[in-house]
Amino acid sequence: MKSDIVEAFAQMAKEKKIDRDILESVIKDSFRKMMEKKYGIDSNFEVIVNMEKGNIEIFLYKTVVEEIDDPVTEIDIATAKEKSGEEFDVGDDYVEEIPIEDFGRRLVLNLKQNLNQKIREIEKEVTFNIYKEVVGDIIVGEVYQIKPNSILLIHNSNEVIFPRSEQIQKERYKKGDTIRAIVTSVEKRPSGPPLIIVSRADKQFLYKLFELEIPEIYDGIIEIKSISREPGERAKIAVYSNDDRIDAVGACVGMKGIRIHSIVRELSNENIDVVNYTEDNALYIARALSPAKLQDIYLDIENKVAKIYADEDQVSLIIGKSGQNIKLASKLTGFEIDVIREGEEEEDTEEESEEEAETAKEEKAEIQEEEITEDSEKAKKGKTRKKRVKKTEDIEEVTEDTEKEDETEKDKEVKTRKKRVKKTEDIKEVTKDTEKEDETEKDKKVKTRKKRVKKTEDIDEVTKDTEKEDETEKDKKVKTRKKRAKKTEEIKDVSEDEEKEDETVKNKKGKTKKEKEEVVEEMKEK
Numbered sequence: 001m002k003s004d005i006v007e008a009f010a011q012m013a014k015e016k017k018i019d020r021d022i023l024e025s026v027i028k029d030s031f032r033k034m035m036e037k038k039y040g041i042d043s044n045f046e047v048i049v050n051m052e053k054g055n056i057e058i059f060l061y062k063t064v065v066e067e068i069d070d071p072v073t074e075i076d077i078a079t080a081k082e083k084s085g086e087e088f089d090v091g092d093d094y095v096e097e098i099p100i101e102d103f104g105r106r107l108v109l110n111l112k113q114n115l116n117q118k119i120r121e122i123e124k125e126v127t128f129n130i131y132k133e134v135v136g137d138i139i140v141g142e143v144y145q146i147k148p149n150s151i152l153l154i155h156n157s158n159e160v161i162f163p164r165s166e167q168i169q170k171e172r173y174k175k176g177d178t179i180r181a182i183v184t185s186v187e188k189r190p191s192g193p194p195l196i197i198v199s200r201a202d203k204q205f206l207y208k209l210f211e212l213e214i215p216e217i218y219d220g221i222i223e224i225k226s227i228s229r230e231p232g233e234r235a236k237i238a239v240y241s242n243d244d245r246i247d248a249v250g251a252c253v254g255m256k257g258i259r260i261h262s263i264v265r266e267l268s269n270e271n272i273d274v275v276n277y278t279e280d281n282a283l284y285i286a287r288a289l290s291p292a293k294l295q296d297i298y299l300d301i302e303n304k305v306a307k308i309y310a311d312e313d314q315v316s317l318i319i320g321k322s323g324q325n326i327k328l329a330s331k332l333t334g335f336e337i338d339v340i341r342e343g344e345e346e347e348d349t350e351e352e353s354e355e356e357a358e359t360a361k362e363e364k365a366e367i368q369e370e371e372i373t374e375d376s377e378k379a380k381k382g383k384t385r386k387k388r389v390k391k392t393e394d395i396e397e398v399t400e401d402t403e404k405e406d407e408t409e410k411d412k413e414v415k416t417r418k419k420r421v422k423k424t425e426d427i428k429e430v431t432k433d434t435e436k437e438d439e440t441e442k443d444k445k446v447k448t449r450k451k452r453v454k455k456t457e458d459i460d461e462v463t464k465d466t467e468k469e470d471e472t473e474k475d476k477k478v479k480t481r482k483k484r485a486k487k488t489e490e491i492k493d494v495s496e497d498e499e500k501e502d503e504t505v506k507n508k509k510g511k512t513k514k515e516k517e518e519v520v521e522e523m524k525e526k
Contacts, residue, residue, distance in 0.1 A: 018122050024049050026122065030114045031058060034107050035098075043072045045098075058098045064088045127158055128194040131186045138208050139198065143177045153179060159193060166199035168232040170268045180266065182208055200267075201231035209263045210237070216251045225277040228331035232268055234320075236288060236328045240277040249274045275332070281306075285337065288329035292317035299335070306335040315339055 031047045035058065039045065044061040062075040080088045088094065100108065141153030141160050151173060153160040162181060173179065181198035182205040188194050199205060207224055216222040222241050229235040241248035252274045253260050260272060275287045282297045285306050292314045298307040310318060318339050319326050330337045 018119065018126060020051050022122060023119075024051055026115065026118045027056070030111050030118065031056065033114060034103060034111050035060075037107060037110075038103060040072050042070070056100070058100075060096045060098055062094045062096070064090055064092045064094055066090055124188070124193055128186060128188055131158075131183060131194065131196050135183050135186060136204060136208075138180055138182050138205070138212070140178055140180050141198070143173050143175050143179060146173065146175065151179075153181075153198065155196075158196065160196045160198055162198050162200075166197070166201050168200050168268055168270075170232045171200075181205065201229075203227040203229050206235060206237065206263075206267070206272075209266060210252065213259050213262055214252055214254075216246065221246060222248050222251055223277075226332050226334075228328040230324055230328065232270055234271045234273070234324050234328060235267075236273045236275060236332045238275045238277040238284075238288070238332055249276055273328075281333070281335070285329065285333050285335060288332050289318055289325065289337075292325070294318075304335050305338065306333075307338050307340055309340050312341050315341060 027049050028047045031049075032045075035043065035045050035047070039060065046059045046061070048057040048059070049055075050057075062073055062080075064077055064080050065074045066076065068074045068076055075094050077088050077090070080086075080094045083096065084094070103111075139155050139160070141155040141162075143151055144154045144159070145152040149164050151162040151164075151167070153162055160183075162179065166181075166184070179200070181200050182202055183196065184199045184202055184204075185197045186194055187197075206227055206229060210224060211217050214222070217224060217239075221243050222239055224237060225240050226238040227235065237252075239248040239252055241251070251259075260274070264270060264272060273290070275284075275290070278284050278287070281299055281301070285297060285308070286294050289308070292310065294308055294310050294314070296309040298309075300306070308318065317325070320328075326337055326339070
């Protein structure tokens, strides 16, 4: 029975990939608990498990005494001699081997339950540790069950959860299909096996596919600096070569696109743009937005904002289908990208110039109003001063002081007016400069239009020449057709003449036949 227990658990340990030493300690702990239940906590015993031979030995230790106070730890001389057949003295140790059959059915069932429970806990811990080491790696699982919000996969006899949010929307799965996915997280649960979650929509999955397909990335010669991805639709990946002799993009794409095509097929024909990484942010953004062509880029590095100036025909390429290109480029570079068209920029400058002109007019009106109010105040002050002079000399002194204060105030006001006038002059100069720039831009546009008109005139001349050539060719074809028609008519006339001649010959032959017949009939009558 002992060997059967050990063999059964050893077989289970092999299936569950549990270490033999761990299994041995589990069996020992289970038997210790069983001994404590039967003989108490104070009992002195030893459990020996031999996994190689499949033996379990349990020894109970007692001390030999004359009178027994504690039957669990003590034994008298007579019973010790009766059980073992040996002579004992008081104070000697008595060792008794206890067979498993003595424990009874109930304790053996409890032992079995404890062993199964501990093995399940060990199994959970082992699976958790295995998949914890595999987080970030690709595994291959088989579809076991399809649920509305997730798919259950089987990998090495373990259940793996493949949530709907981590799936590529285009893909459809059936029971029995094999799926490659990356392990994103492993969590312990209070009951049941650990929760293992895999994904095909994660950026790390694309990284690992590149690492598997491209040996230069695995060896560290080429580094993947950044990835942005819309699963199943489009992805952008920035690569950098640590070796100047190796082209990073060329190594990732491969000869005739062999390397990247295998990754694209694995991701259900997801479009992948491979970009060369650079520390120059403007160039990096321009590469990320390819194939669109940009005119200028303004960078705000503190706020991570990039303003892009481009032609109207390039805006659709920059934004991409449902805004994918600009979203992925902003995620890849880490900059918030704003697109500004040429027309919008001109409108902004015109609005700014108009606003500046309006502000200048308002400032002039304010200055005029202030001058009017100052003149009225001066007139009032003059009248009051005359009245005060008539009254007393003391009042004259006061008026002198007030005049001095007024002069200082006037000087201050004059200075402020001069400053305002200077500002208005500066604004006028700025508006003039903007008008000149607008005129130069208009001249450039007029020149480009003239060039286009010249091109269109040249094209018209070419088309006229081609039309003339076509007309001459048409005339030639008409003449040849007329010649052919004349020939056919002549042939028809000849054929009609021949037919007429044939008919005359036939008529002559008919007449000769009739004459011969008449001659024959006359001969017969004679």
